[in-house]
Amino acid sequence: MPGLIEGHSHLFLHPYNEVSWNDQVLTESRAERTARATTHAYATLMAGFTTVRDLGTEGAQYDDAGLKQAIEKGIIKGPRMIIATKAIVARGTYGPNYKNADLDLPQGAAEVGGLEELSKEVYTQLSKGADVIKLYADYRWGLDGAAAPTFSQEAITLATSIAKSAGRQTVAHSYTKEGMRRAIMGGVSTIEHGEDGDEEIFKLMKEKNVAFCPTLAAGDAILQYRGWKKGTDPEPERIVAKRKSFQLAMRSGVTILMGGDVGVFRHGTNAREMELMVDYGMKPLDVLRCATSVNSKVFGYADKIGRLRKGMLADIIAVQGDPSIDIKKIKEVSFVMKDGKIIILPPTQLPRVKGLK
Ligand SMILES: [Zn+2]
Numbered sequence: 001m002p003g004l005i006e007g008h009s010h011l012f013l014h015p016y017n018e019v020s021w022n023d024q025v026l027t028e029s030r031a032e033r034t035a036r037a038t039t040h041a042y043a044t045l046m047a048g049f050t051t052v053r054d055l056g057t058e059g060a061q062y063d064d065a066g067l068k069q070a071i072e073k074g075i076i077k078g079p080r081m082i083i084a085t086k087a088i089v090a091r092g093t094y095g096p097n098y099k100n101a102d103l104d105l106p107q108g109a110a111e112v113g114g115l116e117e118l119s120k121e122v123y124t125q126l127s128k129g130a131d132v133i134k135l136y137a138d139y140r141w142g143l144d145g146a147a148a149p150t151f152s153q154e155a156i157t158l159a160t161s162i163a164k165s166a167g168r169q170t171v172a173h174s175y176t177k178e179g180m181r182r183a184i185m186g187g188v189s190t191i192e193h194g195e196d197g198d199e200e201i202f203k204l205m206k207e208k209n210v211a212f213c214p215t216l217a218a219g220d221a222i223l224q225y226r227g228w229k230k231g232t233d234p235e236p237e238r239i240v241a242k243r244k245s246f247q248l249a250m251r252s253g254v255t256i257l258m259g260g261d262v263g264v265f266r267h268g269t270n271a272r273e274m275e276l277m278v279d280y281g282m283k284p285l286d287v288l289r290c291a292t293s294v295n296s297k298v299f300g301y302a303d304k305i306g307r308l309r310k311g312m313l314a315d316i317i318a319v320q321g322d323p324s325i326d327i328k329k330i331k332e333v334s335f336v337m338k339d340g341k342i343i344i345l346p347p348t349q350l351p352r353v354k355g356l357k
Contacts (some may be wrong), residue, residue, distance in 0.1 A: 007259025025224025
């Protein structure tokens with residue numbers, strides 16, 4: 001198969017049931033976070049994911065740019081990276097936030113407070129190595145902590161037009177319908193999460209050629225961290241709603257991406273998203289397409305990755321069994337080649353690779 005493409009990762013995060021997001025951002029040094037990121041990158045590649053679209057360092061500054069270079073120079077083994085650097089939030093809307101007005105805490109993304117600051121930040125992130133600009137189109141800053149839109153449509157249009165000049169895409173984190181609507185009309189290429197997406201919004205996305213990255217595995221993991229015993233307890237309301245909206249998105253014909261928000265859950269278990277996509281109603285073969293040719297096309301890399309074809313980069317994996325019948329087989333990776341180079345597998349996996357010395 002072509003190497004798999006993770007559509008939404010955070011190599012600088014690790015599971016929140018180990019250390020909370022706030023504590024990762026505030027108490028872990030950048031050296032520690034980078035050390036962790038190198039092991040995350042290796043685990044990702046070993047799982048057959050030869051490319052990741054890494055959507056924000058969450059407080060680790062521009063260290064994704066350095067990590068990407070270390071991989072390109074062959075210092076460490078990891079996937080090809082499409083990076084967002086810091087990502088951009090409206091001032092005061094993101095975290096860490098302990099609701100103490102006396103504190104000015106380091107933030108998980110770059111804060112901007114107006115159109116001028118926004119455009120300056122887009123230019124800065126592009127100059128620091130961003131392959132894609134990520135905006136938080138809404139966040140939990142409404143009354144009573146409700147998710148509410150952050151940037152105006154005008155602001156999003158400004159950011160996307162600057163990024164576009166540089167040949168870069170813009171992506172939006174968005175949960176709310178209004179945030180999604182502004183992001184779509186503002187010219188983003190993909191919407192991440194999209195919990196409140198309904199028929200009207202998905203139709204608009206299809207019309208404007210905006211793809212949808214549902215990140216099913218993030219919610220699935222977070223609810224389990226909060227105590228949901230999956231398989232025993234009934235499905236939480238949020239999961240039932242997500243299942244429904246995913247099916248609605250499928251019926252609407254909007255382009256669906258494979259991206260799980262991995263980092264919220266363990267790196268190297270990226271395929272959790274693929275299993276959930278099948279569980280929520282997509283055919284295994286379509287899920288495999290999402291994780292290869294669809295992701296590569298939407299991200300603008302269709303001529304390089306996502307298919308096995310002459311002239312493209314030789315990102316090739318083998319799995320034991322047929323994942324187009326049973327998606328679980330995608331986890332049985334026995335061979336990984338990135339850009340024509342065979343990646344030596346850990347000793348525990350070696351015996352399964354026939355003919356590899
Ligand atoms: Zn994310």
